[in-house]
Amino acid sequence: MISKFDIINASAGSGKTFALTLKILVKMLKSEDENYFKRILALTFTNRAAEEMKNRILNALKDFSDIQIKESPTEMFKQLKKELNFSSDKIIKLAKDRLNLLLHNYSFFQIETLDSFNHHIIRSFYNELNLDPDFQVIIDTEDILDQSVLRIFENIENDEEISSLIKDFSIKKISEGKSWDVEFDLKEFAQSILKENEINDVEKIEKSSLKEFKTLKLNIELKLKDLSNTQKNLLLKIQKKISNNEMEIVFSRNSFPKFITAVKNNSFTWSSIKSISTLFKKNTLITKSCLKDHPDKLNVFVQELFELFLELKGLLIKIKVLNSFLYSLTPSILLKLIKSNSEDIQKENNELFLSKFNKLIYKEIANQPTPYIYEKLGVKFNDYLIDEFQDTSDLQWKNLIPLISHAIESFQEKKNQGSLFLVGDPKQSVYRWRGADPNIFVSLLLNENNPFNVKKNITSLPVNYRSRNEIINFNNSLFKHASGLFRSNYHKEIFLQGADQKQNNFPGGHVSISFINKEFKREQQLEAVLKKTLSQIENCISRGFDRSEIAVLVRDNKQSFQISSWLIENNISVLSQDSLSINNSEKIELLLSLIKLKVNNENQEARAIIIDNFAPFVDPKDQFLFYKENLNNDFKSFLRNLNVYSLYKALEMSFLESVDFFIKELKMDLNNTDPYILFFREIIFEQVSKKKNNEKEFLSFWKKTNTKIKIPSSSSKNAINVLTIHKAKGLEFPVVIYPFVNSVTHRSFGKRNWLPVFEENLSKNILIPFNENFREYSDSFKTEYDKISSNEELDNLNLLYVTLTRAVDELHLISEYPKLKSINSHKEIMRSFLEDLTAWKEDLKKYSWGEAIIKDKTEKSDSAPFFNGFKTKYVQLKPDTKFLNEKIIFGNVFHEFMSKIEFESDYNKEKNELKLSRSVDKSIKKRVFKLSKKIIEHPDLKEYFSKNNSVFCEQEIFIESKKIIKPDRLVFLELNRVVIIDYKTGEKIKKDQQQILKYQKTLDKMGYKVEASFLVYIENSVCVVKV
Secondary structure, eight states, X not given: OOOSEEEEEOOTTSOHHHHHHHHHHHHHHHSSOTTGGGGEEEEESOHHHHHHHHHHHHHHHHHHTSGGGGTSOOHHHHHHHHHHTOOHHHHHHHHHHHHHHHHHTGGGOOEEEHHHHHHHHHHHTTTTTTOOTTOEEESOOHHHHHHHHHHHHHTGGGOHHHHHHHHHHHHHHHHTTOOOOHHHHHHHHHGGGGOGGGHHHHHHHHHOOHHHHHHHHHHHHHHHHHHXXXXXXXHHHHHHHHHTOSSOOOBGGGHHHHHHHHHHTXXXXXXXXXXXXXXXXXXXXXXXXXXXHSHHHHHHHHHHHHHHHHHHHHHHHHHHHHHHHHHHHHHHHHHHHHHHHHHHHHHHTTEEEGGGHHHHIIIIITTSOHHHHHHHHTOOOOEEEESSGGXXXXXXXXXXXXXXXXXXXXXXXXXXXXXXXXXXXXGGOOOGGGTBOHHHHHHHHTTSOOSSSSOEEEEEOOBOOSSOHHHHHHHHHHHHHHHTTOSOHHHHHHHHHHSOOBOOSXXXXXXXEEEOOTTOOHHHHHHHXXXXXXXXXXXXXXXXXXXXXXXXXXXXXXXXXXXXHHHHHTTOOEEOSSTTBGGGOHHHHHHHHHHHHHHOTTOHHHHHHHHHHHHHHHOOSSHHHHHHHHHHXXXXXXXXXXXXXXXXXXXXXXXXXXXXXXXXXXXXXXXXXOHHHHHHHHHHHHHHHTTOOOHHHHHHHHHHHGGGOBOOOOSOSSSEEEEEHHHHTTOOEEEEEEEEOOOBSSOSSSOEEEEESSTTOTTOEEEEEOOGGGGGGOHHHHHHHHHHHHHHHHHHHHHHHHHHTTEEEEEEEEEOOOSSOSSSBHHHHHHHHHHHTTOOOTTOOEEXXXXXXXXXGGGOOOOSOOOOSOOOSSOOSSTTOOOSOHHXXXXXXXXXXXXXXXXXXXXXXXXXXXXXXSSSOHHHHHHHHHHHHHHHHOTTTGGGGSTTSEEEESOOEEOTTSOEEOOSEEEEXXXXXXXXXXXXXXXXXXXXXXXXXXXXXXXXXXXXXXXXXXXXXXXXXXXXXXX
């Protein structure tokens, strides 16, 4: 019997894309309806995956159309023939016909992302949703959220209540020693508007009135006052308990009395509470010698003191949590206004957040009759296939259920029965932070849930076709062990199901784990990891692997930056999407701070960064005092105290010149090879030469764009791949290197959760920072914290699984030294695994499985040129590296140079300034100097560089069509006469004359008489054409 509802649990490398492609091909070729492909909807989560599946299907149909397939059938063809039970000739004919039809109706080939499908639905219902049919989808929401927050401050004078709220909030922040900057907090809270799993809480906030919040604020303040009085009484009770004791009490290191004093002064830390708890637990609160004298009485005393301590601890937690609620009330109240502002801005700009799609469909469309939805879509789907199902969000699944239900539950002819095909792997769910809910898939797999009145057919793909046997065996053993570390049996079951992958006919393979010297400090560990990574890469290359076959996988962009920078500095070409973000460089941060001080030498943020950089070299006796004094010192004293007074000279320099001076004076790039500095100079050059930006304008540009600016990766295909684990998902590489191995399971900062203020009023949830210390506040806090912790365990082990299952031939882990064994980090999981194997030895630095692979040298491709670092438009890294586009660069430099020359006398001054610039190559400088001199001295042009004239270079002129023209040079003579000069560094084209005629007409309308117009062509010589 043919199943209507199939679920495939597909571990890494088991051929899920093959299974999906086969399923679609069977559906397309089996139906008698040649247009049946229009009724198949395949959904995945990335454009790359959608394109890959489309290409596989098209290539398969192309292969099947060739008669040669009968002689040399592919594995796909064999499987297809088996599924269809058709003859080879019939499949060949069908494939040819369907391929032809498909190519002529390609827009109906519905393999797309879930976001694209949702977009299609929203577009189809634009009228019902009161949307403009031409609305634009917004993926990058940062600008709109920033504007939404700014509007609050722009309208603050018109709303006394909001003004009072923000003022009180600022005062509270300052009183707690925090920055007064309210804007930052509001932007942080504004992120909740975009998160699917926070929608319901945000909507409840929207429905709440300001009066309700004021009442809640008052209740919290009353409760805090009550708790504060209780705390004072309890502290007195504890002190009396100690002082009234007839025996002399000697506390270990006087820890407990110090702690009580700290609590009294509100200067205690949460770590001190843990320390005191440990002393009680180990029975070491009182010294051993003291305990010997009266053991029975003192043990009773310690127990009574412990009970009082637990009571105090509970009070401190309640006070801390309630203060967090109080702190978060204002941003929560304003969240309603921020969301309203964002809706207004989207409407004004005819835009819609992509993140709103799921909720819009759920609220406004999903409950519509299914036939009506299909009618609006213009197509009715019969078969649904969903790839990477573990990454589906709750709303995405709920929105699809009615459509799928209609297809698979309604009675139809047997040959046209609908179907659902889900493929995924809960072990590869790494997008919970983006709304993914792997529990949906897990509950389907474990037979706990089925939203359809159709029986599920659950199968798995048991064979790993990707990796060599040693890697398969290693991963099976590791993750079988790691599953036992989970606190949740639910999660344990997920990994036990996938920890027995079968081997393929791909013998060999090599795995190694290297640990850094345990005596190394943090900085030494980083250096050691970088050196070992480079050494491992060189070792693999020496054994025949191409650079392009090696991938270095890292946890985040910071690590990606560290690895990429190190490899580039050591002449290893790098291919990376995210690691080369220029914003990651500490040198660039320092340069930006110096530019900020040039604009405003009292800038506190810039001063702080510069002090951080140079204070260690000064080594002040009192660091706090040194910081405090130099944040407020006059500028000259500030520089003198940091031993960088020479930088004062930069105040008199031009923008470009000052940046080059900073780099040279501080020895930032002695060899002119640092990719971040080279690219930063290139950006500044472009902003100055093209946009005419000064320092202030550049900083404004930088503020808006810095997070998006990345250094171009190597253009060489033969480069090391450096990418984050998330970006590596779905990919495979012959060699995978995983440095650091330090991904932690439980983050101690940055968590925010919507939680009830009081247990008796569960409906009022507020978004607050959330950590382990809050767990004991209430039962609901404990439940929420335990759920989060359990999910964090799964998510972090999933990251490790994705990392280690990318490898085909070799897998190398370069780990910081793990002091413990636990599930709390990847390196501690490794130690736990090795101890379980009884292989762990404290001083053993390397463990390995299998033999290193020696590749046949003749297989190694040397065709790809070696490339050091990255290509840059304006700066050469090596003498033999050509510019990306030398003509464009020359043109930009030439126009910039000539725009500064009003009169002949300006030539030498501008020549000397350009000479000092390190951003321009010497050969270009020479050409600029030579050709500009020829222009100034040209017999037809010489008189127009005289001081007797009034000159405007690159003057913007607004014309009637609201456009701008900008002639290179306008020379105004007596009697309203004007001469136009325009420089051209390219070849002569007809458009040049049309352009200058446009200039003439504009000036004529302005009341000027055009005396003469010249087109000056510059390449290797100067050619003057009078128009």
